[in-house]
Amino acid sequence: MNATIREKLANRQRQIDRRLDKTKLGDCAKPMFTASNIHYEIADRVHGLAPGGIGAFHLLARKIGLIDAIDNRLHLLKVHLPYHESDHVLNLAYNALAGGDCKEDIELRRNDVVYLDALGTRRIPDPTTAGDFCRRFRQHHIDTLQEVYDDVRIKLWQKQAQRFFDLAILDVDGTLTPTTGACKAGMDIAYDGTWGYHPLIVSLANTREVLRLVNRPGNRPSHEGAALALDQAMATCFRGGFGKVLLRGDTDFSQTQHLDRWDADGRIRFLFGYDCHANLHAIADQLPAIAWKKLERPAPYQAQTGPRRRPANVKDRIVRERGFETLRLQGEEVAEFNYRPTACNRDYRMVVVRKDILRTKGEQVLFSEFRYRYFFYITNDWVEEADEIVYCANDRCHQENLIQQLKTGTHALTAPVTDLESNWAYMVMTSLAWNLKAWAALMLPESGRWQEKYRAEKLWLLGLEFKTFVNALVMIPCQLVRQAHRLTFRVMAYNPHQAIFFRLVDALRC
Numbered sequence: 001m002n003a004t005i006r007e008k009l010a011n012r013q014r015q016i017d018r019r020l021d022k023t024k025l026g027d028c029a030k031p032m033f034t035a036s037n038i039h040y041e042i043a044d045r046v047h048g049l050a051p052g053g054i055g056a057f058h059l060l061a062r063k064i065g066l067i068d069a070i071d072n073r074l075h076l077l078k079v080h081l082p083y084h085e086s087d088h089v090l091n092l093a094y095n096a097l098a099g100g101d102c103k104e105d106i107e108l109r110r111n112d113v114v115y116l117d118a119l120g121t122r123r124i125p126d127p128t129t130a131g132d133f134c135r136r137f138r139q140h141h142i143d144t145l146q147e148v149y150d151d152v153r154i155k156l157w158q159k160q161a162q163r164f165f166d167l168a169i170l171d172v173d174g175t176l177t178p179t180t181g182a183c184k185a186g187m188d189i190a191y192d193g194t195w196g197y198h199p200l201i202v203s204l205a206n207t208r209e210v211l212r213l214v215n216r217p218g219n220r221p222s223h224e225g226a227a228l229a230l231d232q233a234m235a236t237c238f239r240g241g242f243g244k245v246l247l248r249g250d251t252d253f254s255q256t257q258h259l260d261r262w263d264a265d266g267r268i269r270f271l272f273g274y275d276c277h278a279n280l281h282a283i284a285d286q287l288p289a290i291a292w293k294k295l296e297r298p299a300p301y302q303a304q305t306g307p308r309r310r311p312a313n314v315k316d317r318i319v320r321e322r323g324f325e326t327l328r329l330q331g332e333e334v335a336e337f338n339y340r341p342t343a344c345n346r347d348y349r350m351v352v353v354r355k356d357i358l359r360t361k362g363e364q365v366l367f368s369e370f371r372y373r374y375f376f377y378i379t380n381d382w383v384e385e386a387d388e389i390v391y392c393a394n395d396r397c398h399q400e401n402l403i404q405q406l407k408t409g410t411h412a413l414t415a416p417v418t419d420l421e422s423n424w425a426y427m428v429m430t431s432l433a434w435n436l437k438a439w440a441a442l443m444l445p446e447s448g449r450w451q452e453k454y455r456a457e458k459l460w461l462l463g464l465e466f467k468t469f470v471n472a473l474v475m476i477p478c479q480l481v482r483q484a485h486r487l488t489f490r491v492m493a494y495n496p497h498q499a500i501f502f503r504l505v506d507a508l509r510c
Contacts, residue, residue: 001502009502012494048492049114051098051470052478053501055489057436058119059508061090064155064439069148076136083125088133089145089429091124096410096433097474103127103416103426114480120487134417137425145428146212149435153209154240156442168242169205170233171399172249174198174222175407177423179415186420188217197415199427200225202233203402205248205395207462209438210406210431211236215424222252234268243267248396251275254378256341259348263380271393274350274376280339284352284374287335295332295353295387323362330356334386339378351377351389401465402434409466410434437469438462443507444500457500472497473504 018024061067070086077085095106098115106127109115116124125133157164178196179187189195198220202212211233214225226249234245244267251273262268274280319326332355339350353375359366377393384392407413412430415423441461446454461469472495479490491498 001499001506005502006499009494009499012498013496016494016496047114047117047480049112049118049478049480049489051115051474052118052476052489052491053474054094054098054115055118055478055487056501056505056508057097057440057474058090058094059505060436060440060443063443063508064152066148066152069151070145073148074141074144076133076141082123083129087121088125088130089432091130092426092429093432093436094119096412096430097436097470099470099475101411102414103130106130117480117482118478118487118489131417131422134422134425134429135419137421139421139424142421142425142428145425149432150211150236150239153435153439154236156439157240160442161446164206165241165243167206168234168237168245170202170211170230170237170245170247171205171396171402172200172202172226172230172247172253173396173399173403174200174216174226174252175403175413176218177413177415181415184415184418184420184423186215186217186423187415188219190218194218197420197423198222199413199424200229201399201403201406202226202229203399204233204237205398207438207442208398208402209435210402213424213428213431215420215427217420223255226253227255227258238267244269246271246392248393248399249273250396256343259341259378259380260344260346263346263348269379269381271377271379271381271389273393274378276374276376280350280352280376281374283337283339284335284354284376287337287352291335291337292333292354293335293386295334295390297332298391320362325359325361325366328358328360330358332356334390336386341378349379349382349389351379351386353377353390405466406431406434434466437464437466440473440504444504445507454503461500471495473501476501 067086067090070089071084074085074089077083091106092103095103095109098109100106100109104127106124110124110126116122176190176192176194176196176198178194180195181187187196190198196218198216198218200212200214200216200222201210203210212229214229216224230247234247237245247262247268247270249272254272254274259270262270332353334351334353336349336351338347340347355373355375357371357373359371377389379389381389403413410430410433412427412434414426417423417426441458444454444458444461446458448454461473464472476491476495476498477493479492481488481490
């Protein structure tokens, strides 16, 4: 970032600080919102763009070679009149980046002249054409597109510091994608009565990238196809330079028929939840008291200020007054033992958490012979302490947040097209918007005198929710100026995160 931009950003921040100064409140006798006599006009020569940051992410896609890689490997169109495969893929991803909630929002971008100029295009595919492109996909085409993503991400991984490659943590989970349509091929009814699809998602917890996305009918079990997807994701990680991989999943993914194969590879560790079968429950009941150790949960966060008085628990008061039956956690203990699943030829480490649950009804305690509840985790990690194994398994909750971001942030996990494969293609192309966020963070340099600050900014961007990311780094109002062999975006508004944005632009133009 050059000195002029740095100084302008500092001036903008000083202006904001002066306005937010609590010692200078001004005239408090009237409301703060005083604007009146408001008029609107259409500009003649000055043209602005609300999602002004879209140019930087198009520059990112070009810089990392994504556009050329898609056109070189994905062949779905016999004649390019006028669109190429990369145009269609980026059209759906950019629609999500620009705040689009559905495929039909592409029509708004298509009729925005400044948006088209910002991307250097005469026109973009309309929603119907985008749907037609999705219907051209077959499974091998979708696999090819995800392999293109892998090739691009590996180039970005190799720019990271050496500590980045110590351990790749792969999380796997499934989720339901409901649809009200009645004619969508491949849909089915799920266990809870939901009609739709059941996509499987494998993500890299280090960067929260989506490594594999597999669409399935709604009635398929969560673990179906998970082993293959994990194998493909692991191959990408090892090809990218990671030395070790940790596989994590809930009880639906403890695929015992694959554990011996994964354990035989010294680079692979796994940590899966395990169903509380009767034999495991009996083993846990028979463990001696000395085998159990109290499980101390770490504080979820460090308070930056002094302790505050907790407000009254309104929900708990109502439950007690109305005599509802409820469960109250009294404490947790952890133990471990060796266990060999039926499909395995060797023993593995089984870590068990015993939760002391108290059943109450109003103020009355209900005694029960089933006071303890057990939660099991199977792993081939024999080094870490049992409580650390539990904490690591619980960290998988970030995968739930990632799935929610794909659902409500990018709106990738929807079914707007006609069959399983076309909706699968739509999910993969739209989820690219989420991966572009991660790739932008990986492009940020960490060197220099402010490397600790820069590293914190990179981690902040990696962990950012999609809506906040769009508002901070994409929805930047800009004036578009077309010059000879140059397209200039003049930022017309300020937010505190623009220093990160300009560092990203500098890294992309370097």
